[in-house]
Amino acid sequence: MKIIDAKVIVCSPGRNFVTLKITTAEGVYGIGDATLNGRELAVVSYLEDYVIPALIGRDAQRIEDIWQYLYRGAYWRRGPIGLTAIAAVDVALWDIKAKQANMPLYQLLGGRSRDRIMVYTHANGKDIDTTLEAVASAQAKGYRAIRVQSGIPGIAKTYGVAKQGDAYEPADADLPSEESWSSEKYLNFVPELFKRVRQEFGDELHLLHDVHHRLSPIEAARLGKALEPCHLFWLEDATPAENQDAFKLIRQHTTTPLAVGEVFNTIHDCRELMQQQLIDYIRTSVVHAGGITAMRRIADLGSLFNVKMGSHGATDLSPVCMGAALHFDYWVPNFGIQEHMAHSPLMESVFTRSYHFEDGFFTPGEKAGHGVDINEAEAAKYPYKRAMLPVARLEDGTLWHW
Structure with a gap:
């Protein structure tokens, strides 16, 4: 070969x-x-x-x-x-x-460990009411787990919230756009958001939330503790993970499950977090953490410390990555959940796929390989156009985490 x-x-x-x-x-x-x-x-x-x-x-x-x-x-x-x-x-x-x-592919990895793969999707709105509408819409499509993000009063533009009528796409400009951020306004708002979601939808729906690395460790601990009555499935990227000891402080103050790792690239980025049992879910993705070969090692290490897999799956990853991830999810013993943001019909005119969604769960399909292919003739119709991620600044102008 x-x-x-x-x-x-x-x-x-x-x-x-x-x-x-x-x-x-x-x-x-x-x-x-x-x-x-x-x-x-x-x-x-x-x-x-x-x-x-x-x-x-x-x-x-x-x-x-x-x-x-x-x-x-x-x-x-x-x-x-x-x-x-x-x-x-x-x-x-x-x-x-x-x-x-x-x-x-899942058969080659060792066969499936489950019958279907639970995924979560995103629901966001400009305020609490429109966010509740988005949650209801996602639930109506069959999702059992939903990541909830909302615009924050006093902040003009918030990570995770799409422009009106558009799918959320962070890479939105030829050069980085700038957003303003206030941790204080955010911390005062988010507990009320999730209180309203629980009041509206009850206790059975799995709820997730992404902080996007924007809090200090003690602020993240405060948020995790405030959200305990809402029993989140996980609180994601609560603080930057370069200093992995920071998660010790968060762990000391809250029982809200913690997830991190979509920006990680190797097992070494998450080794201490796993070994010290400072996280509950690891979010490394097939495409950014070295492929299936490396992901298997990360999963095996996590299994020793009760850490489950919860791979990144936003639309900045192509259907090729999603297909491979689902085969991995089907096999991996310590699976937790898989992120899913639906690709547009235009994207799916370029990529064909065998994976299938039904009632909140995916199956990867039975086609040989990972089941995803690219139509090169169609791909050639859509040339590259530079698009960069924004940056965030505090209200005083200090550059902050995005």
Whole structure:
């Protein structure tokens, strides 16, 4: 199974995606997602200038050896650009191996550990009333778990809240736009938001919330404690995780479950959080944490410390990543939940998929490989358009976490 060709496909059917396609001498090909939101072309260069030339002629069956070759062999390890590129190669090679075996990828990983995969979706609004309407809409579509975000009184634009009538897309400008932030206004508002949601929808609906790294550890502890009566499924990215000891302080003050990790790139980013049992869910994604090969190691470590998988799955990840993630979710023993934001019809005109949603749950499908493919002719109709993520500043102008 010698690799004879590899190429990068960049397209923008509503937002930018980077896809790697690897082809073997036998004519079997696999694809992997290489999208790094707001920094897409950096990964393209890494793949085209460094990774692809080193792949040609190698045996596509040696997935582990190629992973080690690209990770250890680069010397400059870790980081989102390198690990996103490695993930694309890894997922494409698993796709090839499963196609060669004529079985869905989850079977190759060891078979399924569950019958269906619970996902959560997003509900947001400009204020509490419109947010409640969004929650009702998501529930009507069958979702059993919903991430709730709302505009905050006194803050003009809030992370996670879409413009009127639009799907939420953070990468919204050719150069970074700027938003204003107030932790005090946010902390005063969010407990009331979730109190209203529970009053409206009762106790059975799973509720999640994303802080997006914007609180200090003691502020995060305060929020977690205030939200305990609303028994969240999880509180996500409560504080920046570079200082992993910060989660000790949060843990001391609240029993609200904690999730973190969508910006993590290797097992080392979450090792201490897991070993010290400071988190309950790890949100690393297939595309940014080194692919399925690396995700299996993260999951195995987490299983030793009661940490469950809750992978990132926003629309900045292509259907290729979603397909691979669902096969991983089907197999992984310590599964928690999978994020799901529906891709637009335009996006799905470029990517075909075998995964299926029904009544709040997904199944990955039985097609050989990970079940997702790209229509290159359609992709060519939508050229890349630079779009960057915004930045946030405090009300006094201080640059803050986004």
